[in-house]
Amino acid sequence: MGPMVGEESVQEGAAPEATWAGAGRARIELRDVHKSFGPKHVLRGLDLTVRDGDSLVILGGSGTGKSVLVQHLIGLMRPDRGSVLVDGEDLAALSSAELTTLRQRFGMSFQEGALFDSLTVFDNVGFLLERLGTMTRAEIRDRVFECLELVRLEGTAQRLPSELSGGMRRRVGFARAIAHKPEILLFDEPNTGLDPVTSAVIDELIIRMREKLHSTTVTITHDLRSAFTIATRLVLLHQGQIAAEGTPEEMQASEDGRVQQFLSGEAHGPLTDDEEAEREARRE
Ligand SMILES: Nc1ncnc2c1ncn2[C@@H]1O[C@H](COP(=O)(O)OP(=O)(O)O)[C@@H](O)[C@H]1O
Ligand SMILES: [Mg+2]
DSSP: OOTTOOHHHHHTTSSOOOOSTTTTSEEEEEEEEEEEETTEEEEEEEEEEEETTOEEEEEOOTTSSHHHHHHHHTTSSOOSEEEEEETTEEGGGSOHHHHHHHHTTEEEEOTTOOOOTTSOHHHHHHHHHHHHTOSOHHHHHHHHHHHHHHTTOGGGTTSOGGGSOHHHHHHHHHHHHHTTOOSEEEEESTTTTOOHHHHHHHHHHHHHHHHHHOOEEEEEOSOHHHHHHHOSEEEEEETTEEEEEEOHHHHHTOOOHHHHHHHHTOSSSHHHHHHHHHHHHHHO
């Protein structure tokens, strides 16, 4: 947040400022990250800092590299060039055992939930807790039910994923992502395909995670209503770089034509013109 934003304006409804100890320090830093798949240059010198207590929302058209970006944050993908630092540690310098330990600071919920079909809801949510081996059975049980209650699915513990609706499965995925009390949560399109009510439940959970547990969250979403509900900061990914960033208020007031086009959902404008120009250039 810039130096122009004083105490009063924050109280008058600007993005909520993080106030707990350590808030605002860099948790994740991407520096000049490049990633290509064959001839496709997806990330092109991307710089991004995720700060403690942020609820960062990543916006961008489909296929712009949002999921690729998120996978770089936890070392599931490695940059061709540039670096990714988590709490100041360069992921490229870590052994795979160290990377596994570091990933325990994260909780992730991906598009289709990726639940284990043969495990009950209870075992899906408790899976990582079992594997970590640091909790007793009774503690795991309490924690699993606490998480299921958060997503309003207490009654489904003994069911299999196949017996649940898509929205319920997504909520199970969410419960599983938060079970080990991660400090940083990554959500890749948590609302896609959900009905408006379930979608609002997920938004509420993301906000609650940040406010009550002081989690740092990074969310990819196409749903602008949801984006502006949960974000303290938004970035627009375009042509492999962060084209614009700001608080919800700053983004809404932005005079950047790309931001305006994205927020208004116009078919024509600088976002699509750039792409056409690029296709044009490739043809030559
Ligand atoms: N593992 C992969 N192998 C090859 N191409 C990939 C891989 N992952 C992503 N891509 C390509 O990178 C581009 C960005 O993908 P993605 O990050 O999934 O976009 P989105 O912004 O919709 O999440 C797409 O063109 C996609 O086809
Ligand atoms: Mg994606």
